[in-house]
Amino acid sequence: MSRRPYNRPMSKTTWYMRNSRYKVYVMRELTSFLVAFYSFLTIFALAALAADSAEVWNGFLASQKSTAMVVFHGLALLYFLFYQTFPWFKLAPKAMPIYLGEKKLPDSYIIIGHYVAWVVVSAIIFWLTGVI
Amino acid sequence: MAIAKKSVIWTLFAAGGTLTAFVFPALIALFLLIAMGNVPDGLQFEQFHTFAASWLGKVCLFGVLFLSLWHAAHRLRVVAHDFGIRKDALVANVVYTVAAIGSVLAAFYLIGIG
Amino acid sequence: MGTRQIELEILRYDPEKDEEPYFQSYSVPCLEDWVILDAINYVKDNLDTTLAYRWSCHMMVCGSCGMMVNGEPSLTCKTFIRNLPDKVRIEPLENFPIERDLVVVLDDVMQKLHQVQPYIIRKDDPPEGKEHIQSRGALAKFKQLTMCINCMCCYAACPQYGLDKSFIGPAALALAHRYNRDSRDQGKSDRLDILADHDGVWECSFVGACSEVCPKDVDPAAAIQQMKIDGAMEFWKQKLGMPGDKS
Numbered sequence: 135m136s137r138r139p140y141n142r143p144m145s146k147t148t149w150y151m152r153n154s155r156y157k158v159y160v161m162r163e164l165t166s167f168l169v170a171f172y173s174f175l176t177i178f179a180l181a182a183l184a185a186d187s188a189e190v191w192n193g194f195l196a197s198q199k200s201t202a203m204v205v206f207h208g209l210a211l212l213y214f215l216f217y218q219t220f221p222w223f224k225l226a227p228k229a230m231p232i233y234l235g236e237k238k239l240p241d242s243y244i245i246i247g248h249y250v251a252w253v254v255v256s257a258i259i260f261w262l263t264g265v266i
Numbered sequence: 267m268a269i270a271k272k273s274v275i276w277t278l279f280a281a282g283g284t285l286t287a288f289v290f291p292a293l294i295a296l297f298l299l300i301a302m303g304n305v306p307d308g309l310q311f312e313q314f315h316t317f318a319a320s321w322l323g324k325v326c327l328f329g330v331l332f333l334s335l336w337h338a339a340h341r342l343r344v345v346a347h348d349f350g351i352r353k354d355a356l357v358a359n360v361v362y363t364v365a366a367i368g369s370v371l372a373a374f375y376l377i378g379i380g
Numbered sequence: 381m382g383t384r385q386i387e388l389e390i391l392r393y394d395p396e397k398d399e400e401p402y403f404q405s406y407s408v409p410c411l412e413d414w415v416i417l418d419a420i421n422y423v424k425d426n427l428d429t430t431l432a433y434r435w436s437c438h439m440m441v442c443g444s445c446g447m448m449v450n451g452e453p454s455l456t457c458k459t460f461i462r463n464l465p466d467k468v469r470i471e472p473l474e475n476f477p478i479e480r481d482l483v484v485v486l487d488d489v490m491q492k493l494h495q496v497q498p499y500i501i502r503k504d505d506p507p508e509g510k511e512h513i514q515s516r517g518a519l520a521k522f523k524q525l526t527m528c529i530n531c532m533c534c535y536a537a538c539p540q541y542g543l544d545k546s547f548i549g550p551a552a553l554a555l556a557h558r559y560n561r562d563s564r565d566q567g568k569s570d571r572l573d574i575l576a577d578h579d580g581v582w583e584c585s586f587v588g589a590c591s592e593v594c595p596k597d598v599d600p601a602a603a604i605q606q607m608k609i610d611g612a613m614e615f616w617k618q619k620l621g622m623p624g625d626k627s
Contacts, residue, residue, distance in 0.1 A: 136395065137479065139395070139477035140401060141477050142401075142474070144475070144543075149542060149543070150539070152451065153452075155592065156589070159539075159588070163585070164345065166337070169282075169286050169290065170364075176331060177375065180379070181371075183318055184378040186379065186380065188311040188312075191311045191315070199300065204301045207294055207297050210294055211291060218287060218290070219287045219290070222283060222284070225605075228599065228602035228605055229602070229605040231606070233517060233520060235516075235520075255289060259289070259296075260295075260306075263296060263307075263314075265295075265299065265308070273612045273615035280609075344585050348585070350543075
C-alpha cells in the first residue's frame with residue numbers, strides 16, 4: 135500500500151477569517167498601529183514644544199482641535215481599552231502564576247490588581263496634567 | 267546569536283506592552299480633551315514646558331516613547347507575518363529602523379526643550 | 381432515551397484512489413448521551429467499514445481521537461452530541477498532512493516532543509539510597525502541565541504552526557516547561573538552547589487558541605509565556621554577570 139499524504143492548503147493572508155477567536159486576535163494585534171500613531175503624535179507635540187515658544191505650542195494645540203479628531207480619539211480610546219488594555223490584564227495571570235504553598239493565587243486577584251493599578255496610574259496622570 | 271537578539275527584542279516588547287496598557291488610555295484621553303478644545307492646565311505651555319524641561323520629565327517622556335515605539339515595531343513585524351508577508355528580515359529592518367528614528371527624534375526634541 | 385438523527389459530513393481521502401479529499405455524508409441515529417466518537421463508530425460498524433480513524437480509550441486519557449468537529453479541534457470522545465447542531469462536519473486535525481480519511485501524519489510533532497529532552501536531567505548525583513523529596517507545593521507548580529495526553533488539538537488550533545511548520549509548537553513547549561518547573565530537574569539551561577532559539581518560544585504570538593481547545597486544561601499558552609520570561613531573565617542575568625539558574 136502506497137502512502138501519499140495530502141497537505142491541505144492554508145491561506146497565509148486570510149486564515150484568521152476562519153473563526154471568531156482568530157478575528158479577535160487580529161483585532162488585538164492591530165492596536166499596534168494605534169500605539170505607533172500616538173507615539174509619533176506625541177513626538178510631533180514635543181517638536182512643537184521644543185521651539186520653546188508659547189505661540190508655537192498654542193498653534194499646535196489649536197491645530198489638534200477638530201470634531202473629526204474628537205471622533206477619532208474617542209473611537210481609538212474605546213478600541214484600545216477593549217482590544218489592548220483589558221485583554222492584556224486578562225492574560226497577565228498566565229504569565230505570572232503565584233503559588234502560596236500548594237494553592238495558586240486565583241487569576242481574578244491578579245486581574246483586579248491590574249485594574250486597580252491602572253486606575254491609580256491614570257488618576258496620577260490626570261492629576262499631574264490638571265484634569266482632576 | 268539568535269537567543270540574545272530575541273531576548274532583547276522580546277523584553278522591550280513586553281515592557282512596552284505593559285506600559286502602554288496602563289498609560290495609553292490616559293494619553294489618548296488627553297489628546298481627546300485637546301481635540302475638544304478643553305486643554306487641561308497641566309498641558310498649557312507654562313506648566314508642560316516646565317515639566318518637559320526638567321530632568322525627570324525628559325526621562326519619563328523618553329521612557330514612555332522609547333518602549334512604546336519598540337513595542338509597536340515588534341508587534342507590527344508579527345502582524346506582517348500573520349498577514350502573509352514572508353520577507354521577515356526586510357520587515358524587521360523597516361519597523362525597527364522606524365522605531366529607531368522615532369527614538370532619536372524623541373531624544374532630540376526632548377533635549378532641545380528648555 | 382430518544383434518538384436524534386445527526387448528519388455527519390466526514391472528509392474522506394484514500395491515497396491510492398483519490399486525487400483530493402472529499403466530503404461524504406452519513407445519517408446517524410444518535411442517543412442523547414452520545415459523544416461524536418460514538419456516532420463515528422456507528423458509521424464504521426453499520427454504514428461504511430472503509431472509514432479509517434484513530435481512537436482507543438474513549439475516556440480522554442489516550443489522546444488518539446482528536447479531530448476537527450465543525451471547524452473546532454476537539455477530542456471526539458469528549459464532544460457531546462447534545463451540544464452540537466443536526467449537521468456536523470468532521471475533518472482530520474488541521475495543520476497536519478492527511479494519511480487517510482481522519483488519520484493524520486504526526487511524525488513532525490513526535491520529533492519535536494523528543495527535541496525538548498522530556499526527562500529529568502541531573503547535574504548532581506541524586507541522594508544515595510533515597511528518592512528525591514518533593515513537597516506538594518513544588519508539585520503544584522507543574523502538575524497541570526503533566527496532564528497533556530498528546531492529542532495535538534493545540535497544534536491544530538495554533539495559527540503560527542499553521543503558517544510555519546518549523547515552529548516547535550504548544551505541546552512540545554508545555555512539555556519542556558513541565559520539566560523546567562520540576563524541582564527534581566536540573567536541565568533548564570540545556571533545554572533553553574532549543575527553546576530560546578529561532579523556532580522556539582519566540583515564534584509564539586500568544587494567540588491563546590491552544591489553551592482554549594486543550595481538553596485537559598494544560599494551558600500551554602501560559603507555559604510558553606512563562607518560558608519567554610524565564611528565557612529573557614536568564615539572558616539578562618548572564619549579561620549582568622549575575623548567577624544564573626544553577627540547573
